[in-house]
Amino acid sequence: MKHLILLLLLGTGFSSYAQKSDKEPVNVPAAVTKSFQQQFPKATGVKWKLKDNQYKAEFEKHDVWYDATGKLVKQKEDVKDADLPAAVKQAVQQQFAGYTIHDVDKHTAGSTVTYKVELKKKPEERNVTFSADGKVIKNELDKKDKKDKKDKKDGAQ
Incomplete structure (x- = not known):
């Protein structure tokens, strides 16, 4: 009985520790908070994360990264395919005929803007x-598609 109680206590302790580490609040520097509030005054539901010495704010359809001084390092936002530049739309039509646009993210780092486009044409993405x-x-090629093709190839042997 003592062993059972000990095991239950240990199990509860590990479970509590794992949950705490996943949801531990990030201590965001004042400079970062100030910059964020100035650049995105209407943002709601903001969740902060710290990774590789950068503070990431996730909100609405945006992700933004700041360094510890409050400088905006990069940002990602979901955009509609209709908002793609004409040159990107034309490249999709010419180089990826038969594919449909499924999802678009606009990435900005400094003055560089790129567009990550998820394209689908059954059976691949x-x-x-x-x-x-x-x-x-x-x-x-989408990682899921690579795995599916490998599984089919392995199954055919």
Whole structure:
């Protein structure tokens, strides 16, 4: 009986520790908070995370990263495919005929703007990153599709 009680206490302790570490509040520096409030005064439901010495604020359809001095390092926002630059739309039509646009994220780092576009054409999905002038920067087959193709290949042997 003593062992059972001990095991229950240990189990509860580990469970509590795991939950606490996942939801531990981030101590956001005043400079970061001030910059964020100036740049996004109407933001609601903001969740902060700290990773690699950058403070990430997640809210609405945005993610923004700040350094400890409050300088905006980069940002990502969900945009509608209708809001893509004409050059990117044209590149999709010419280089990815038959694919449909599923999701678009606009990434800004300094003065560089890129668009990560999720393209679908059954049975595959691609994640393609374009420069604002429509040049392909990165073209990746979705990881899930790679695994599915490998599983089918392994099953055929």
